[in-house]
Amino acid sequence: MSRDLDIRVCIIEDDETIREGYVYLIGNTPGYKVVGSYPSFEDAAKKIATDDPDVLLLDVELPGISGIDALPKLKKLIPEAYILILTVYEQDILIFRALGNGASGYLTKNTPPEKIISAIQEVMEGGGPMSAHIARMVISSFQRNEASPLTRRETEILEQIATGKSRKRIAQELFIDLETVKSHIKNIYHKLNVHSKADAIKTAKDNKFI
Amino acid sequence: MSRDLDIRVCIIEDDETIREGYVYLIGNTPGYKVVGSYPSFEDAAKKIATDDPDVLLLDVELPGISGIDALPKLKKLIPEAYILILTVYEQDILIFRALGNGASGYLTKNTPPEKIISAIQEVMEGGGPMSAHIARMVISSFQRNEASPLTRRETEILEQIATGKSRKRIAQELFIDLETVKSHIKNIYHKLNVHSKADAIKTAKDNKFI
DNA sequence: TACTACTCCCCCAAATCAGGTTATTTTTAA
DNA sequence: TTAAAAATAACCTGATTTGGGGGAGTAGTA
Numbered sequence: 001m002s003r004d005l006d007i008r009v010c011i012i013e014d015d016e017t018i019r020e021g022y023v024y025l026i027g028n029t030p031g032y033k034v035v036g037s038y039p040s041f042e043d044a045a046k047k048i049a050t051d052d053p054d055v056l057l058l059d060v061e062l063p064g065i066s067g068i069d070a071l072p073k074l075k076k077l078i079p080e081a082y083i084l085i086l087t088v089y090e091q092d093i094l095i096f097r098a099l100g101n102g103a104s105g106y107l108t109k110n111t112p113p114e115k116i117i118s119a120i121q122e123v124m125e126g127g128g129p130m131s132a133h134i135a136r137m138v139i140s141s142f143q144r145n146e147a148s149p150l151t152r153r154e155t156e157i158l159e160q161i162a163t164g165k166s167r168k169r170i171a172q173e174l175f176i177d178l179e180t181v182k183s184h185i186k187n188i189y190h191k192l193n194v195h196s197k198a199d200a201i202k203t204a205k206d207n208k209f210i
Numbered sequence: 211m212s213r214d215l216d217i218r219v220c221i222i223e224d225d226e227t228i229r230e231g232y233v234y235l236i237g238n239t240p241g242y243k244v245v246g247s248y249p250s251f252e253d254a255a256k257k258i259a260t261d262d263p264d265v266l267l268l269d270v271e272l273p274g275i276s277g278i279d280a281l282p283k284l285k286k287l288i289p290e291a292y293i294l295i296l297t298v299y300e301q302d303i304l305i306f307r308a309l310g311n312g313a314s315g316y317l318t319k320n321t322p323p324e325k326i327i328s329a330i331q332e333v334m335e336g337g338g339p340m341s342a343h344i345a346r347m348v349i350s351s352f353q354r355n356e357a358s359p360l361t362r363r364e365t366e367i368l369e370q371i372a373t374g375k376s377r378k379r380i381a382q383e384l385f386i387d388l389e390t391v392k393s394h395i396k397n398i399y400h401k402l403n404v405h406s407k408a409d410a411i412k413t414a415k416d417n418k419f420i
Numbered sequence: 421t422a423c424t425a426c427t428c429c430c431c432c433a434a435a436t437c438a439g440g441t442t443a444t445t446t447t448t449a450a
Numbered sequence: 451t452t453a454a455a456a457a458t459a460a461c462c463t464g465a466t467t468t469g470g471g472g473g474a475g476t477a478g479t480a
Contacts (some may be wrong), residue, residue, distance in 0.1 A: 054349060059465075062291075064268060075356070083241065099349050099350045099352035099353065100353060102260050102354075103349075104326075104346070104349060105349070106221065122342050124393070125342065126342065126343055126346055127342025127343065127345055128340075128342065128344075128346035128347075128348065128349040128350075129342075129345070130308075130338075130340075130349075132332055132335065132336065132337030132338065132346060133337065135337055135338030135339070135340060135345065136314070136336055136338035138338065138348060138349075139309050139313075139314060139338040139340075139348075140338075142306060142309040142310045143309065143310060143312060144287070144310065144312075151455085151456060151457080152456085153456075153457060153458095154456090154457095157386035162372070162373075162374065163408055163411055163412065164371065164374075164407035164408040164410070164411040165325050165370065165408040166435080166436060166437090166438075166468095167409070168435085168436080169408065176457085176458070176459090177459055177460085178459095178461055179458085179459050179460060179461085180457070180458050181438075182437090182438090182439095182459095183457085183458075183459075183460095184457080184458090185438085186438085186439075186440090187456095189439090191437080195438070195439090196374070196437085196438080197374035197437080197438095198373055198374040198375040198376070198379065200374070201373055201374040202373065202374075202449090203274060206259070255451095297450070312438080331470080361425060361426085362425090363425075363426065363427095364425090372436090376437095376466080376467060376468090377467075377468080378466085386426085386428090387427075387428055387429085388428095389427085389428050389429060390426075390427050390428060390429095392468090392469090393426085393427075393428075394426080394427095394469095395468090395469085396469085396470075397469090398424095399469080403468070405470090406468085406469080407468080407469095
């Protein structure tokens, strides 16, 4: 019999073999308890709220609605639970959408069993478990392109523009003349080969200049 | 004698006791080699390029120039090396500035010795080692505020505004009338109690509405 | 039914933006 | 220490955008 303080885990995974593997792994680990396991979001939706899980292991590639799109809905059904993504995909778009939609961790499926258990433990203790490559991609998303053609001041001004501030306001806050700001902007446009704020911001963000 | 394939590690840490601790730990781990250890960036700057480290352990609170501000300069001196931040500070501003300035990992000083070793290993293999709390903070930075007062369309439009696009262009890309965009913006301003693009963007970002 | 979200219309004045050219001073790097 | 790069500022023009006021219809939902 499982104790009351067991960590309650739910699983949504369409591949039966893999799903049963997780159920077996977690069910046989002391301190953990599987309170629900489903092959799709649709199946889970009806019952998961009463399962009252602490942690949900979620596959991203599900039949019907994808795991990523299911995330916000699951969040509403079980707002207190932590959701860990388990997937074979390591595409940046998927990762960032998953994290943006409320996932608290992101593991690839080659994660060894003991690591899955420790990830569940970790997320319960306030951590954010991620596979090594995922963590690197997340960190990289914060980093700038060293080879930016923009000078320090130009970069600073373009960042300010990206916050929606007018040229006049930027001038005031940087203690320089409006004409100077305009000069910088002209130079930025020339360097990036654009003719508007929006295009400059897009180009700069795409290339990690800002 | 250390072999040629040892991972070459440098350390910049002002506290001598801690620094010597790291030197001892790493120097006595097979497969790792300490090629330099310094109490400040200024001391490191002269010699670190010839040390040719694979990984640099960097403290953020240094005498003179701070570790975070030293990061870009260190990157230029040793562009091939991975830099791991080691610190007692867990403030978000510090973390994001460090990652933005080129750090490949972020560890707190209560990290046990074996974890420091495995973090060095991990970063060499393409990972992004982070302490549990740091990882959670990084993940949280991607997440939205569920309690946003903005509707889906308003959020979408404010996001578009934040990319620098004009109302006309937003209208075209969303296939709605310019007047509709203006209506949404008025509603956004009212809800956020602001009177300009810049203030709306700032409020929305501060509160993670976008 | 009332409410919310989304859509569209009219009006207005002020402010901002994009582009051109030139030129001085300050910083940085060779 | 000198040349190059970066940052600063000026003057010009015309087109575009912005913020704010009002009102109103439609669809979907509680």
